[in-house]
Amino acid sequence: MNEVEQKRKLMQDALDALKTQKERNSMGQFSTPYPLALEIMRYMRNLLKKKDVSFIEPSIGTGVFYSAFLNEFAESTKRVLGFEIDSHYYNPTKKFWKETPLELRQANFLDQEPDDLFDMLVANPPYVRHHHIDSDKKVQLQEKVLKKYGIKISGLAGLYCYFMILSSAWLNENGLSCWLVPSEFMDVNYGTAVKKFLLHNVELVHIHRFNANDLQFADALVSSCIVVFRNRKPQKSSKIKFSIGGTINKPNEIRLIDGSNLKAESKWTSLFQGNVVNLESQVTLGSFFTVKRGIATGDNDFFIVDKETIEKYEIPHIFLRPVLPSPRYIEGNCISSENGNPVVSHPQFLFSCNLPEAIIKKNYPKVWEYIKFGIEKGVPKGYICSHRNPWYSCEDREPAAIVIPYMGRSESQNKMFRFILNKSKAITTNVYLLLYPKPEYAYCLKNVSLLNEIWQKLNSIATETLCQNGRFYGGGLHKMEPKELMRTPANEISTLLEPKSNGQLSLFATA
Template identity: 40%
Template sequence: MNVTLTESRRVLRQLQLDEAKTKAERNKLGQFATPIALAADIIKYAKTLLPTDPKIRFLDPAFGTGAFYSALLQQFLPSQIVKAVGYEVDSHYGNESIKLWCETSLKLHIADFTQAVPPNSDLAKANLLICNPPYVRHHHLSRVDKVRLQRVTEEIAGIKLSQLASLYCHFLCISDAWMAPDGLAGWLIPTGFMDVNYGQPIKDYLLNRVTLLRIHCFDPTDVQFEDALCTSAMVWFKKALPPANHVVKLTYQGSLIEPKMSLMMSVKSLRQTANWTQFGLVSAGGNSPEQPLKLSDLFTIKRGLATGANRFFVLTSEQVYDYQLPKEFLKPILPSPRFLGVDEIEADPWGNPILENPLFLLSCDLPPDEVKTKYPMLWDYLQRGVKQGIRDRYLCKHRSPWYSQEKRPSSPFLCTYMGRRDTGRGKPFRFILNHSRATATNVYLMLYPLPILAQALLDKPELNKQVWQALNQISDQALMGEGRVYGGGLHKLEPRELGNTLVEKVFDIISI
């Protein structure tokens, strides 16, 4: 068969098949086709890891239309491919793939790989597995599927994944039963497992049960899949226990064949590190990880409050006036960072923030009967929320009463929860100095000083500004190294991640 011609037909059919589905349908099944050039690079790199004249038993557990198989046929002679097996759960793609590759020896199963029975003989198992598994987040998995996948993964790989784990984590672990000893695997997966808690078992598997060869992290601003907002990594390993003193190659940005950055890390170092993406940031920024204090040594860090319906509970002065809402149930609250034009928030004599467009949080702990009797205007406004379905939203219906808010007192220091570097500021995160009594929503992280620091600030209020300035001197690389990054270069920091950030200048200022 003419492989080049078939590849052209495959690309055309891929586009047609994708267009026949909505974006929501493809997202639900995690169907993001591998770009042609990327698939070619992956197979070219695999060729450098294989013997000179290999006898390939190929497996792709999430076949799609066969981007990897097509690249395989272009890189290897037919005599070198002794077996090729694929699985595709969606017949929409699977049936077309069978037609496309009917002249080859490919055996394609239209079935769920996670429920298939692996071969009994090592000679029947794959010695080259290349896969771009479905990126199905746990929200799209049923409770029954989560329990089944968790059980199968533990039986095969000996690790127990969290029920927060995405489907690709299960694919990687379940494939262990399909690989021959010393077989090579290349997985194109999101980088999320490298930084989040649910990814720790995956990292344990890669470090302890197989020989991790290389991880390449693509540039987060160069999204590999146009309609998938995630940053991708290529993970390579051999099915064999790691040798003593084994080192892993970590590469960043650029292409798989020509990365921009490269470093070697021992398995021991990786075992002791929770966040693997930080190595590339540290390498790029040149900052030293040797610092004496973490922010968690000085602050309790919490996400701002989640109202469940900001448009209903966060009100302008005009709305407060129009609806005649009682002031005792209103508290000043900061606008989202994109509408906050200052980094230092001054306060009036009553502690209200001096902002051009002040906002107020509605929260009331009184039972409905008392509100209806004593505060008829507030009651009328709450009925609007009932009619709009606000009361039945997830967070609201789990509060009692539904119009009360979680307690988040104001904090003197805040940090934005997410951001990009390609903004006018050129910084993904901002530290805010708050002199007011305003609280904040969950687009901020709130830093509450621990007792020793709180006492120092109470004794010398002028230190607040110096502490804030010290926070702003924390390098972007240090913050991004602790956080996580998503497609398009969106960086996020959770409270624990911000708490892990190393800092020394605050210590110098307060002279504890």
């Protein structure tokens, strides 16, 4: 690291330290580590192969990319323009680089109109989530994207999506644009607009993903990727590079994919590894199962009760249903049953009652005491309870024979996204997803050995396949929504289940 960079880094740390995490979050102020900035700049130099380069940085912070640019393009600088909105960073940065060619403007980059065109853009844009964007500003930005690019961008899109799209107006024809952004745009719905832009408005060159556990910004806790595109219409013959692991200059794995095989609506994270699958033509878990979230009680501390509370308030069994404890208390992947109750180390029950208060007061005075305790705690005022009548009556739900925790950590000792066979009558809260066979496959619930086989086949689905359909949140955390689980390829199951009409069978009965 050269001396100038060492000084810049000290300035960066000092400025960051003067802000709270919350302030930095709301303005997306997490800086790029210099080694990564240098790696990116080297990559750009090799790709650009040009003398006299003009470079634009739309969200410059203290200028880590500029510092790397000086290192790599020292002999070939034509013009460098940077934008920074926040005077906290702008003023010291302006002073720091004053003897160098950098032109710095204090402005909201998204409000600017180009007064010149550039050969290269490199940015780590502010990762500002949609709810931190002023609503009038958001509408204005959405209109701008629609008008200029014909793309409708969701209100849930983070600020970085607008940066990626709108900044292309500052690029020369063939100009290169490089973005260090969260990978989530490749998976979530709001990312469709960005993917449309990358597929149709410009020529997508390369997306490099870091390894899931290799967080680029420890303090921002997002998994990141580098997106590189060229400012020209996509060429028919060109292939897009998808690489993962290692560095952008030396990835661990590379795949070249024809852009015409890609859809903006599909999830792209599955493209980095394994065989490319056409999810639309696949047999998926949703072909056999309806997946639902477990119930949202409105206040688990109140509605999920243990034996002690049951005894203390003499809660009769008619107001109780067994519930599965948190996945961390479940050892192994099979829950046996004793009179319908799960055999677990922390037995728990859902308290739910739909009798009117007057009857509870009269017939179950101790239960009434418990309800009063809930009122004192403010339970009925919560969103879910305030929309229920009576507030202490929870949703009725059939137990599911197969459940899966909706969240998993890659470093956890349990297999991530394990399917649990639930032989009991316990229902679950929303920390689990529940798999209910579709009516034509419900016969499997009556056949213990078949159900066992299905459960084992489900657990043989590769963790990567499940992760590819879920969401990655950084720090090794993965989550799965019911729809995402239903979209998971499940050819394994089609060898076991043939559809059968079963008018007589109870859909959700357990074996």
